[in-house]
Amino acid sequence: MIIDRYLQQALAEAAAQATQLSRRSFVTMTVGGAVGLALLPLASEGVRAQQADLPPGQKPTEQPAAFVSIGQDGTTTVLCNRMDMGQGIETALAMICAEELDADWSKVRTGFGDQRGNYVDPMLGMHLTGGSNSVKNSFTQYRELGARTKAMLMTTAAAQWKMPVSSLKAQNGRISGGGKSAGYGELFDAAMKQPVPEKVVLKDPKDFKLIGKPTGLKVSRDKSTGQQAYGIDTKLPGMLVAVIAHPPTFGARYKGFDASAAEKIKGVRAVLAVDLDRGAKGIAVVADGYWPAKMGRDALKVEWDTSAVEKPDSAKLLAQYRELAQSGGKLAPGEAFRADVSKRAGAPNKLSAEFVFPYLNHAQMEPLACTVNLKADSCELHFASQMPGVDTDAVAKSTGLPAEKVSIKVLMGGGGFGRRAVPSSEYVLDAVSVAKALAASGKRAPVKVMWSREDDMKAGYYRPMTVHRADIGFDAQGNVLGWDHRIVSQSIVMGSPFESFMVKDGVDATTTEGMRGPYDVPMRLAVHHPKVNVPVLWWRSVGSTHTAFVMETLVDEIAQATQQDPVAYRMKLMGGKHPRHKAALQLAVDQSGYG
Structure with missing residues (x-):
């Protein structure tokens, strides 16, 4: 995607117009003016809070505690502020952080952030995986996160051992000095109570031990042995699985349907009318698993009404395009x-x-799936999202919940190519629509809405x-x-x-x-x-x-x-x-x- 290029261009244009303004006026203009108006619909409340005029070390994107956690045994987890769909950024960003942290790489683990403002792209101010900008835009951010974490660990050790920080050395997940030594895990909880330093000194690149060196992906073993969990693999207690019968023409609606045969299939729990993307109306079959849901959908008898929508024809479109x-x-x-x-x-x-x-269809290896746990006062979603901030606001609007009551567990994606970054949040809202219909029927439960390869080919973007x-x-x-x-x-x-x-x-x-x-x-x-x-x-x-x-x-x-x-x-x-x-x-x- 090239969104980042145009966001940065828009910000640059705003900056050029602001040369005579005060810093605060410039921030107000860029956040609340033309650029801000463009971005506000894309940003969650957390992202908007991140735009505040905060000093170095105080922005949500600079908080070590949001990105790094270290267990007592030294296991260090670094969260990725984007979605990994095979490009390797989950490992790359962890490497960048671990380099400055001087962590024991053998004990580093990886994971993902969520929809909160900590995990926006620091250059763009919004959640986005795309445009090949992950390492480019977050390189300095993750170096500073590692350096800040290490500085807080060393400050803690110095206070406990009553010796100057300058006398201590951090290496391979341990701090030592004056005859004393402690693993990062022993100091981490206390260190996270320290003030986050405004400035940190970063390594000279000639001293890098991880960056630029042959380093395997942290997920290679799990991927090669079939152990890696993707969005489609989500399992929650009491979870049901749903598939949707989409209309044969984009935006069309059902006129009527007979669910009697579908309801007789073992495992089918509900057959529900649902609102879909672009004003369409379809039917969701909810069951104990994917196969009974699919069998139930196959057994549906649906009469579709396509009278109110355009019916595109490839041959006619080509003739029209050639003339234009x-x-x-x-x-x-x-x-x-x-x-x-x-x-x-x-x-x-x-x-x-x-x-x-x-x-052309995106045809990413992992078909779309989104799991929704809709409760009366909150909504939790599990899926591979390229724009969790955008999706959060869309879900909040659909459910009527405040944005802070919507949470997204970003998961590994089996490919994306842009399909998991839909400005309309199409497949996410389709899944939410199923969850809402299920709750309205008195059968509220977590539900995973799955798309088959055929579904995405016929009804996708x-x-x-x-x-x-x-x-x-x-x-x-x-x-x-x-x-x-x-x-x-x-x-x-x-x-x-x-x-x-x-x-x-x-x-x-x-x-x-x-x-x-x-x-x-x-x-x-x-x-x-x-x-x-x-x-x-x-x-x-x-x-x-x-x-x-x-x-x-x-x-x-x-x-x-x-x-x-x-x-x-x-x-x-x-x-x-x-x-x-x-x-x-x-x-x-x-x-x-x-x-």
Whole structure:
């Protein structure tokens, strides 16, 4: 995802406007102004509290006790402030913390935070796993968490032993000095009562013992032996399992249903009408386990009413998209996309191309599942969430509970690719809807709502179908004289809380991500955002899943047409700019044996 890039850009723009303001006025403007208005719907009460003007060491994201716990035997648990779905950040962040803590790595364990403000991204001020920003944004944070924890442990030891801190040494989970020695676990409880230091001295990178060294994932053994628990594996006392019969068209509703056959299946406890995402209404079958719930759903007889919703047709949509791609559209913001392309008409060489990308399901290895324990005065959820703060506020609104009465136990995810970060909290609210209906029927119990692979394929969210149309003119040397380009694609952020800072001049920034740059070509880029009754969502690298393929293919086409080496041609198009892109390309050439 590229949300972090636009959040940081929005904050930078606000900062530029605030040069004449006091610090407090600037904080008020950025938190309560345009940027704040965009973020407030995404933030839980804890996140909003974190925005307060607190001194160093006092912010929720800087509190060692929220991230580190050490048992009497020295077992050290470091909580990850995000969701791990296979990218390894659960281990990576623990390593970063343990490095500065000087912990015994063999005794370090990992876990996850929750929806509280301690676990927001410290750079963005919201809960988010995405955009490849986990280590980048939390590197210093976790180093300081480790250093602060160690400082508090050493202060405690110094007080107990009545000697100066400077005479003590911390190493491999122990503190020693003056002939005395104690494990971290012996000091931890008392240390957490110490004031959190404002400033700490971090290690010189040359002294790192963990960071940058070959280190296996803490979860490798459990994953390779089938012991790792994922969101779908949640088990609670008295828990029931539910599956949902979704309508055949997005947003449709049932007209009527016959549950008699389903109710006869052993293990089925209830058949309930439920409100679903996008105004749809479906039927949930609740049972003692997944299989009886599925068998019960298969036995349902449902009459669906699709009269009030659009029924998308792939062939008709493609024809419509192709027509739109011929002309018009909203110009993408920025001078880079508004070049004069009139010279294309007289160019000696011309290239026209069309690219079609279908709707794509995320198809993450672990299908969706969300366990809801809804009580009269609280709601606890267990699932793999990429945005627990967003999900918390959505659940609070759905249940009528205060946000502080909603808790999310973030669990390991078996893949995500963006599917577990839905701005509408779609599958989470579907699960809450089942829990509410179950409680209303007098059968309140924890319930795990599970999606089969088929459910997600048919009723999930998708990468948008996209059509690109390019008309390019160039000379015999491959100099581009004009590149006229149109993209037709649904917006994935319009109508969501992200719209206010990710849509500019009517164009969704995720749609144009990856276009033109790093190549210095005169491009006119226009975008059509048709509204279609298909729910869409970011999909792995978002815009680059289609734009990168289009750009690189067209650059290859021009290089081939002008009989140039494609690597040399790319280097020429980048000119004297983009040294990192050039270095990456050169490294690929050097390591691959190209040429």
